[in-house]
Amino acid sequence: MSEPVVRYHARPSGPLVGTVRAAGMTKNAGCKQLAAALLCPGTSTVGNLHPVADLEVMGELLRAIGADVTWVADDTLAVDASGPLVPEAPYELVSRMRASINVLGPLLARHGRARVAMPGGDNIGSRKLDLHVRGLQAMGVELEVAHGFIDAQVNALSGARIVLDFPSVGATETLLTTAVLAKGETVIDNAAREPEISDLAAFLVAMGARVEGAGTPTITVEGVTELHPADHAVIGDRIEGGTLCFAALVVGGDVTVAGITTAQLGVAADKLVDLGAVVESTLDGVRIRMDDRPRSTDVQTLPFPGFATDFMPFAVVALATADGTGIVTENVFDNRLAFTAELNRMGASVHTEGRHAVVRGARRLTGAPVRALDVRAGAALVLAGLVAEGETVVHDARHIDRGYPDLAGKLAALGADVARTST
Ligand code: UD1
Helix, strand or coil: CCCCCEEEEEECCCCEEEEEECCECHHHHHHHHHHHHHHCCCEEEEECCCCCHHHHHHHHHHHHHCCEEEEEECCEEEEECCCCCCCEECHHHHCCCHHHHHHHHHHHHHHCEEEEECCCCCCCCCCCCHHHHHHHHHCCCEEEEECCEEEEECCCCECCEEECCCCCHHHHHHHHHHHCCCECEEEEECCCCCHHHHHHHHHHHHCCCEEECECECEEEEECCCCCCCCEEECCECHHHHHHHHHHHHHHCEEEEEECCCHHHHCHHHHHHHHCCCEEEECCCEEEEEECCCCECCCEEECCCCCECHHHHHHHHHHHHCCECEEEEECCCCCCHHHHHHHHHCCCCEEEEECCEEEEECCCCEECCEEECCCHHHHHHHHHHHCCEECCEEEECCHHHHCCCCCHHHHHHHCCCEEEEEEC
16 A cells, blocks of 8 residues: 655744643653553553654564554553563664564563664665664673674673763663663763653663653663553643744744743754744743744754754744854754755755755745755744645655644644645
């Protein structure tokens, strides 16, 4: 059966007004926690999940490995990893989703063996795995990368001191989920500090792991001999929530996004202010007010709490309509600016040179057929469509579905003229 053709249709809108709630962080947190449930026999549950395409892939992958995955409530999946498990992640599934790599640590920790196809995922750069590999080797794992697979085995995992060259989210997750069952202490230095790491650690601690310092650059894990099943609900999706904050900035209006905090937005909360918005913390969320054209500013992406690379495409869209010129530097992924060619088809003036983009604000964008290259770039083109004359049709929008449960519905609830079609 061929895949459905998904498109977003956006037209000039605004102002956006009202309150929306961020979904649970399903793609970047929930999928990883479901993989972590492989660490022990028995049934763990992960709640506050929302239906995004990546969740289906993770479900299929865990089933292929031999776990039983079932919905036990509207937003909660149960993973019974009693086994027997097949410690192998097949190419067909891994190539569809980057987070598949998150089964590597749990399978190694539990079985001493894992064979995982090299992941695919977004088209946003080379996305190497060397930091995962080197950290695992320090814990005694023997790895071979050949024929598109990582083949890993270990007799006895031992704790180690690991200094990451770069605070990689994925490498921190792999090492954390391996170290919990290693013998002795593991220290991960220069660890990623994203809220997703703290949330994963909270799940692991609920399973009986001994983890300290998650959310700081130094995570210390004291290995235990076994873990037990646990129940956990994932945090609100700061990336989806942040997308809606940027929508308010780009289109204008008065929007409250419930279920996230300004702290979870990191430097992006300050950049929204630099771009001209009034940003306030509310009891349960973040309120954005904007009644003018965006102001220009410079943006550079950095690991958390720096300006998130996932928000970069939204900043480019804001600057594309701003009064003045801004320079955007993408420090995290090496091909993430490619989407700007699509934005230029809408009349934007973005000139890229390697990791840098010069964005000259235009008074007017014009609707055009464009293509989503990755999940966030796709969402950014939808936002651009809300301030472009005429209709914008975002093709290949299945990328958007990978991370957003209902982007069109949430924007429409705020008054945007946008629809998702699937044929
Ligand atoms: C995760 C998120 C993604 C987010 C990113 C940064 C998921 C599924 N994806 O991706 O949405 O944009 O964090 O916040 O949660 N690197 C290496 N060697 C390694 C590992 C990474 O060189 O072994 C490089 C990558 O190529 C990239 C950079 O480090 O240039 C950041 O990668 P990383 O933080 O690992 O991001 P992901 O976990 O892939």
